[in-house]
Amino acid sequence: MKHVNSQSFFLVRAPTSVAISRRRLRDLISTWHVPQDDNSDMAMTTVVSELVTNAVSHGSGDMLKVVVSTDIGRGRMTIEVHDASPVLPRRCCPSADAESGRGMVLVEHLAIAHGSEYTVRGKRVWAELALPPHPTAGRRSLGPRHAARALVRRFPVIRWPRLRTGLRISALLRAH
Numbered sequence: 001m002k003h004v005n006s007q008s009f010f011l012v013r014a015p016t017s018v019a020i021s022r023r024r025l026r027d028l029i030s031t032w033h034v035p036q037d038d039n040s041d042m043a044m045t046t047v048v049s050e051l052v053t054n055a056v057s058h059g060s061g062d063m064l065k066v067v068v069s070t071d072i073g074r075g076r077m078t079i080e081v082h083d084a085s086p087v088l089p090r091r092c093c094p095s096a097d098a099e100s101g102r103g104m105v106l107v108e109h110l111a112i113a114h115g116s117e118y119t120v121r122g123k124r125v126w127a128e129l130a131l132p133p134h135p136t137a138g139r140r141s142l143g144p145r146h147a148a149r150a151l152v153r154r155f156p157v158i159r160w161p162r163l164r165t166g167l168r169i170s171a172l173l174r175a176h
Helices: 017-032 038-058 103-110 144-154 169-175
Strands: 004-012 063-071 076-083 113-119 122-130
Touching (some): 004 017, 038 063, 038 076, 038 103, 103 122
Antiparallel strands (some): 004 063, 063 076, 076 122, 113 122
16 A cells, blocks of 8 residues: 655755754654654654755755655655755765764765755755554454454464354453
């Protein structure tokens, strides 16, 4: 089953937008019921923080556009940040005591794929992240008849009563 979501939001190109982007991302993930664990949560928030920070520090224009897309069926999330600057980001090798310059290195290590490209109004920088497997992924939903057979196979020692058609499990429980 495919379950795809996508939404964009705009931010003022200011340092305060980094924290706002993290909150907005978490709100979308919660609304869309995206599966996550500690590692994926850290990766998502770090990547959006780094992409927005780079756009704020090195971009141009007054506004940023952030697009978040998830494909739960494929287990993927894409985060992209658009700004008005035509200058594409480049990876640099900062010295050990440098206070900046590690953003794209972090994105590279946390993302499955990442990149940047020119757009009509500047550039788009994106990263694709893996989502943790959904707890019910790969399991099919059993109907009542199949569930009853599965219980009998799993616990053959228990003497299971035969249910008439239409008799509900709740009625059986009340009878005992």
